[in-house]
Amino acid sequence: MTASPHDTPPFGRALCAMITPFTEEGALDLDGARLLAERLVSEGCDGLVLSGTTGESPTTTDAEKSALVRAVREAVGDRASIVAGVGTADTRHTVELALEAEKAGADGLLVVTPYYSRPPQDAVEAHFREIADASGLPLAMYDIPGRTGTRIEPDTMIRLAEHPRIVAVKDCAYDLLGTQKVLARTELAYYTGCDEYVLAMRAIGGCGYISTVANAAPRQFRAILDAFEAGDTAGAARLQQRAVPLIELMMSSGLPGTVTAKALLGVLGLPAGPVRSPLRPAGREAVDGLRAAYEEFIAS
Template sequence: MTNPDKPPAPFGRTLCAMVTPFSGTGALDLDGAGLLAERLVALGCDGLVLGGTTGESPTLTDAEQADLVRAVREAVGRRASLVAGVGTADTRHSVELIRAAEKAGADGALVVTPYYSRPPQDALEAHFREVADASGLPVMLYDIPARTGTRIEPETLIRLAGHPRIVSVKDCSDDLLGTQKVLARTDLAYYAGSDEQILALYAVGAAGCVSTVANVVPGHVTGILAAFEAGDTTRAARLQLRATPLIEAMTAAGLPGTVTAKALLNALGLPAGPVRPPLRPAGRAATAQLLTLHEELAAAGQTV
């Protein structure tokens, strides 16, 4: 059953914020990226975010970001939307990156709030408009004030919704009221960027999610949204709650999601490799806990 009242999902419903695999020496592992992307798509992800926060964008060169898009496109073809992270603290640099992403074959661009400089709302709005004007790609704004220091205020989002290429928001604002205000007044497609809020935001009209945890349990994340869409809200809630211990360990236990996702992927024998400094790998105890929680979720018969 499909809900006809839901806004269209421009980049798919279940997007994975994919890690960027590196070799043992820290070089970009394009073969590994292709294999990981193929697995994620085969297990239910219909969109991939490449070179975002979980993809270690601050440590990727411009050339590596473009190479990553090309390699993943070759691996998955048109079976999934590819959204390239192009947001930086420099408007000019972001303009260059979105043009390069378009040439590399991306379907959309993820543009994070400029960090550190903390621009006021009028400057922030001008930044997003200039980046969106620079290419033909549809844009997903990334609202994550805990990392950037600046919120994209609801009124700013409502104004930006009038731009023809600003079509969606990755929401890590932790402001459910503000999110609902924007959903009620615009056609922006919202994607839950915090795994603990996947079902909550979907239930109030979000288009889907951009999930870190989907790196390791893509089928489970897909199942949450599929159950709700099918009208089985009890099952959707049960799936969301059963994933809570793993979500907490991966995203809220003191280590960045990039670190925990790569630790678990490596432990499972899947492409990931090391993180790049200044990040450091998870220790043995943290990795063992992640494996235990993953096994418990699998034992419950919920992973694919």
């Protein structure tokens, strides 16, 4: 039997949506990025997604994005894939970022649906095609309508899957029916961007995850996939369930995942630093709750 892209995903299975470390003064912390990337890969991440939502892409400059790719590539070499977030609300700007990411050493692109302007589906399709045509890198579509205001509709994804460089989806649409429709009709590799769906996505034919919570617990999230791949579905379910309290605090507590991830990494003595405005740091009560949930999770 010929292996499908679901069996050999383009960027690995266990990916972390890595935070972008800053110094206490708010500057890009490339040494911290190298240290964090090294830890994530040594703890089981197949790939790192840089300058995504968790990486504070709206508030980092184009030059900072390129510098981050170069620094992380230097740290991890060829031990992990690097997927660069390049999506913006402007097709032309997105193309520019894609070309710069390619020059900086990225292995792939993460492209979010254009936000704010709410383009119709024919314009969404044209946007992705133009970016895929411009660069030689494989591209993952990032479907997160709760932030962008616009879906990449399943029928649009099915058409875009015909493009040779559009190979994957980061799925934050909370539409498992639509996801299964695309999985059944394409060879797109599906990565859940919702940490509570790690096992569910893999079980319906997805290939893995792009996780925010993995910034703090990469090994524990990798264990969910490893158990499933070993045929221990019940064990994988137990591991997923144990992660729920931490996932809920980090992703559903009213604070953005960037804020909670940086707060928890700071508690753990790992590179993180402050968030950039308009985001604000987590308060003491939230930090204490995150610490307690993390300690319980890794002890279980």
